Amino acid sequence: METLAGKHAVVTGASRGIGLAIARALQAQGARVTLMARDAAALEAAAAGLGGASGWQAIDVADAAGVAAAFERAGRVDILVNNAGQAASAPFMKTDEALWQRMLEVNLSGAYHCIQAALPAMLDAGWGRIVNVASTAGLTGYRYVAAYCAAKHGLVGLTRALALELAAKGVTVNAVCPGYTETDIVQEAVANIVRKTGRSEEQARAELAAGNPQGRLVRPEEVAHAVAMLCLPAAAAMNGQSIAVAGGEVM
Template identity: 50%
Template sequence: MEGGFLDGRHALVTGGGSGIGAAIARALAEAGAEVTVTGRRAGALEALAAAGTGLHPQVMDVTDETSVAAATAAAVAARGPVAIHVANAGIAEGAAIHKTGLADWRRIMATNLDGAFLSIRESLRTMRGGDWGRVIAVSSIAGLRGLKGAAAYSASKHGMVGLIRGLAADYAGGPITFNALCPGYVDTDIVTRNSASIAIRTGLTETEARAAMIARNAHGRLIAPDEIARAALWLCGPGSGSVNGQAIGIAGGET
């Protein structure tokens, strides 16, 4: 795909201050989109925006309905209706279910599932009147199968896939498509943090915990954030209109 094929499109990416979200935001901007990059950390968003063109920072807390509505409205006022929405904001925490308190469960759901619902809903309200739209949720391989030791996280990511499939059914035949990307372990700060968490829970060293996560990717390596970004870009590119309601695994062959 040639650069510029998204010229004039307004994209909104949640959780875009680092990792997968930042990679997707940069890729969309390089393809010509004006990208509203949202997250809770203003400093990280501003640093990302300063490093490239077409990137616009906007503080948003996806767990707060008022914040999502206000931030989306501000982005639309500045750059027009949203044409591409990437629901990427999320947290990855693991714990045995008998050690998972209701507050922990609700925190995971509030960010991963409620955040996807709220942010997609607000962008979709502006997208519905257009003749083209793309909604992409960044789920996880845990949205396709259960992840051992992370039942709450798996449930939230399965929920994201269900949300996308329901929306695809609702809007089938129209100009908007809805798809989910389901990566395995990606080389981001989340893997680093989880290595420490797993080490504490299991008695492994952090190096051993990291190696165990890498081994769960069928091709034996961590996935680069840019690989996820390229998949998102493909869903926004020419010839993607018949790809709808899909949960696309990006895990080196794992199903």
């Protein structure tokens, strides 16, 4: 049964991986989906793969003016999924200001810009869903990713504060926090481990999967399922939550 029929969803970071899986899950529930990401060619291909029910806008979520213009073109938004993100690793004393600012701009300020653009229409309608794709790094600490952890903790904090502010206005705000997931970001982490330690790719993947009590990497579709659930009308009482999709790694 289509339960999001008539709703318009925007998903950022939607050209591949978790974002594309989320777009697919929301479309399966009947929503019209607009994909947003930086790579126009990848977006066009992703939208074509979803069929005629989806559109796309190329944006950099760190660019406030560009975000505002893209949302203006996209039209009224009922569901916003802030999935765009980047991860960069470095020991803290080798984390320069440029890396620090980039992690904050993409992983935290990007969500702020998109919410600023989408929220007015939700408030006018008295209904909306905002889901921030954070990370287990927003719930705990990890070595060598201080900037990423700080940004994702900030995103969880933003989720909780905004959920309370909007609780009586028909708009819910939640976060989904994946563990290590089969995405390009994890592939980059694997390559980084191989390069720096000399381990094989199989050993590097096993090291990342070991943090999950299920002994595996999470699949994008599993994250998408959690996001879609939070967007349903029946999830109206789910508000201010940060749901770990990580096989029990974080409880």
